[in-house]
Each structure stands twice: as C-alpha cells, then as structure tokens.
Amino acid sequence: MKSVTIYTGPLCAFCDAAKKLLTRNNVKYKEINISTVDGAMDEMIKKANGKRTIPQIFFDDQHIGGYDETRALEKENKLQELLK
Known part of the structure; x- marks a missing residue:
C-alpha cells in the first residue's frame, strides 16, 4: 500500500471533502x-509542479492532484488500484 500525503489548509471545503x-x-x-x-507551501508547490491550490494529494511521490482528480479516480474504480 502506497503512503498518501495530503496538503491542506484552513477553512478548505475541498480539503475536508x-x-x-x-x-x-x-x-x-x-x-x-x-x-x-x-516551508510546507513551498514544498507542496515544488512537488505539485507549480500548483498552488489545496488540497494537493500524493500517493508516494506520484502527484494525483486535488479533490476533483481523486474523486474521478474513485468514480472510475481506479483509486484502490493506484494505491497498491
């Protein structure tokens, strides 16, 4: 199982979702x-190829994107597969 990291911020509905x-x-x-x-913001931007919005989600070192991308993976039943 890959390790999952999520960069979040305060009062962020998409982070909560x-x-x-x-x-x-x-x-x-x-x-x-x-x-x-x-330093977390700079670290996130660097790892996410310049993306500044939150959340930013990573499976190990693979950048998945934000909530919308992660939700799309779930809908397509690809989320669990990517985590293996």
Whole structure:
C-alpha cells in the first residue's frame, strides 16, 4: 500500500471533502497543513509542479492532484488500484 500525503489548509471545503473520500475508502493518510507547517507551501508547490491550490494529494511521490482528480479516480474504480 502506497503512503498518501495530503496538503491542506484552513477553512478548505475541498480539503475536508478529500479527507472524507480517503477515509471512506479506508485510506490512511498524512496531512500537512500549509498554514501551520513551516516551508510546507513551498514544498507542496515544488512537488505539485507549480500548483498552488489545496488540497494537493500524493500517493508516494506520484502527484494525483486535488479533490476533483481523486474523486474521478474513485468514480472510475481506479483509486484502490493506484494505491497498491
């Protein structure tokens, strides 16, 4: 099972939705709040090829995208496969 990292921020409905989606699929994840962790924003932007929006979700070092991309994977039944 790949490790999942999600970069989040305060008052972010899409972050909450992404966390619920992962939890619903029994996916354990590490959350990094860019507003409270020094350097997290720069780290996220670098890893996400310049994307600045939150959430940004990674399976190991593979950039998945935000909530919409993760939800699309779930709808297509590809989420669990990608996590293997």
